[in-house]
Amino acid sequence: MAGTLTILGLESSCDDTAAAVLRHAPGTAPVILSSVVEGQAALHTDYGGVVPEIAARAHTEKLDHCVEAALAEAGLALRDVDAIAVTAGPGLIGGVLSGVMCAKGLAAATGKPLVGVNHLAGHALTPRLLGEAPFPYLMLLVSGGHCQILLVRGAEEFTRLGGTIDDAPGEAFDKVARLLGLPQPGGPAVEREAQAGDPTRYRLPRPLLDRPGCDMSFSGLKTAVLRARDKIVAEHGGLPRQARADLCAAFQEAVADVLAEKTRRALDDYLALSPEAPMIAVAGGVAANGTIRAALQSVAEARGVAFTAPPLALCTDNAAMIAWAGLELFRAGRRDTMTLAARPRWPLDVASGGMLGSGKKGAKA
Numbered sequence: 001m002a003g004t005l006t007i008l009g010l011e012s013s014c015d016d017t018a019a020a021v022l023r024h025a026p027g028t029a030p031v032i033l034s035s036v037v038e039g040q041a042a043l044h045t046d047y048g049g050v051v052p053e054i055a056a057r058a059h060t061e062k063l064d065h066c067v068e069a070a071l072a073e074a075g076l077a078l079r080d081v082d083a084i085a086v087t088a089g090p091g092l093i094g095g096v097l098s099g100v101m102c103a104k105g106l107a108a109a110t111g112k113p114l115v116g117v118n119h120l121a122g123h124a125l126t127p128r129l130l131g132e133a134p135f136p137y138l139m140l141l142v143s144g145g146h147c148q149i150l151l152v153r154g155a156e157e158f159t160r161l162g163g164t165i166d167d168a169p170g171e172a173f174d175k176v177a178r179l180l181g182l183p184q185p186g187g188p189a190v191e192r193e194a195q196a197g198d199p200t201r202y203r204l205p206r207p208l209l210d211r212p213g214c215d216m217s218f219s220g221l222k223t224a225v226l227r228a229r230d231k232i233v234a235e236h237g238g239l240p241r242q243a244r245a246d247l248c249a250a251f252q253e254a255v256a257d258v259l260a261e262k263t264r265r266a267l268d269d270y271l272a273l274s275p276e277a278p279m280i281a282v283a284g285g286v287a288a289n290g291t292i293r294a295a296l297q298s299v300a301e302a303r304g305v306a307f308t309a310p311p312l313a314l315c316t317d318n319a320a321m322i323a324w325a326g327l328e329l330f331r332a333g334r335r336d337t338m339t340l341a342a343r344p345r346w347p348l349d350v351a352s353g354g355m356l357g358s359g360k361k362g363a364k365a
């Protein structure tokens with residue numbers, strides 16, 4: 001069909017190496033022909049976090065293999081793709097460089113056009129990859145490295161309405177899990193534990209809710225969990241199972257309350273634009289959390305706004321979202337050259353600049 005595009009996407013900005021092939025014909029839903037993600041969790045477990053140098057080396061080793069696997073799964077060869085899209089930032093510089101160099105090599109060898117993509121734009125445009133999001137929509141991007149509320153007006157038009165001034169929510173889940181002796185990644189472990197917990201037994205703060213605006217803070221919440229844990233341990237000589245579950249439930253509910261309230265505030269700015277089909281979307285690993293999803297869904301429902309949360313494989317880091325963002329840019333005429341730079345920091349909303357303290361876990365934005 002005229003205008004059909006097939007894009008190869010590469011992603012290597014944190015600790016997942018990924019390649020995907022995506023096809024889109026105008027007027028139809030995009031088709032993910034393949035999406036390969038090779039994680040590196042095992043390489044980093046002994047260190048309690050992602051080690052940038054180890055991550056960069058692993059990306060270099062895995063990228064070729066991921067590209068081959070993605071093309072094979074799609075039943076295509078490199079000559080069949082129209083362009084190569086690659087994450088050019090923000091992220092761990094060694095990882096981003098590995099991807100950019102690999103994409104440049106493929107582009108130079110085949111003569112295919114190269115498109116550098118902002119990783120955050122990949123997340124923020126994911127609802128359109130699912131074929132259900134006309135601009136503008138409201139996007140809550142919440143993961144281990146990101147936390148932003150964005151007004152998405154176009155493939156390159158983002159307005160940041162708020163974000164964290166310290167930790168990202170996923171980072172807070174991971175730290176709380178560590179404090180309570182739960183395994184990593186902390187989010188799923190805390191959520192599992194919270195199922196048996198009473199969220200009202202321990203009262204935790206809702207940081208920054210007393211201040212106007214949509215900025216958030218999660219670092220104090222983590223410290224509050226630490227204090228509560230120490231008090232329980234001092235009283236009981238250890239951390240009883242039920243107390244741990246109650247603390248997890250209290251923490252999870254506090255995060256959900258903050259995200260819901262700040263999203264509710266952002267909704268006013270969004271609705272002032274009179275969008276034709278108003279929608280709130282969420283993306284990032286933390287979007288997997290049932291309590292958080294439910295809280296956001298009620299915010300949307302209360303105002304008659306649609307709510308969408310992509311399937312988990314498209315919430316966490318993947319290359320299909322990079323291929324899609326690259327496709328939108330390519331269609332709009334974007335072509336990068338061999339001077340394409342790898343950028344450790346690259347705010348989506350240039351006018352608002354970077355957030356104080358953002359990027360603690362791997363220089364995300």
Ligand code: KG4
Binds near residue numbers: 171173290
């Ligand atoms: O998007 P992602 O895979 O990677 C980046 O950080 O870019 O997100 C991973 C984060 C981790 O911090 C993990 O603990 C959190 O998402 N996470 C969750 C859940 N599943 C993953 N947080 C809360 N509840 C979950 N069910």
Ligand code: ZN
Binds near residue numbers: 123143316317
């Ligand atoms: Zn990400």
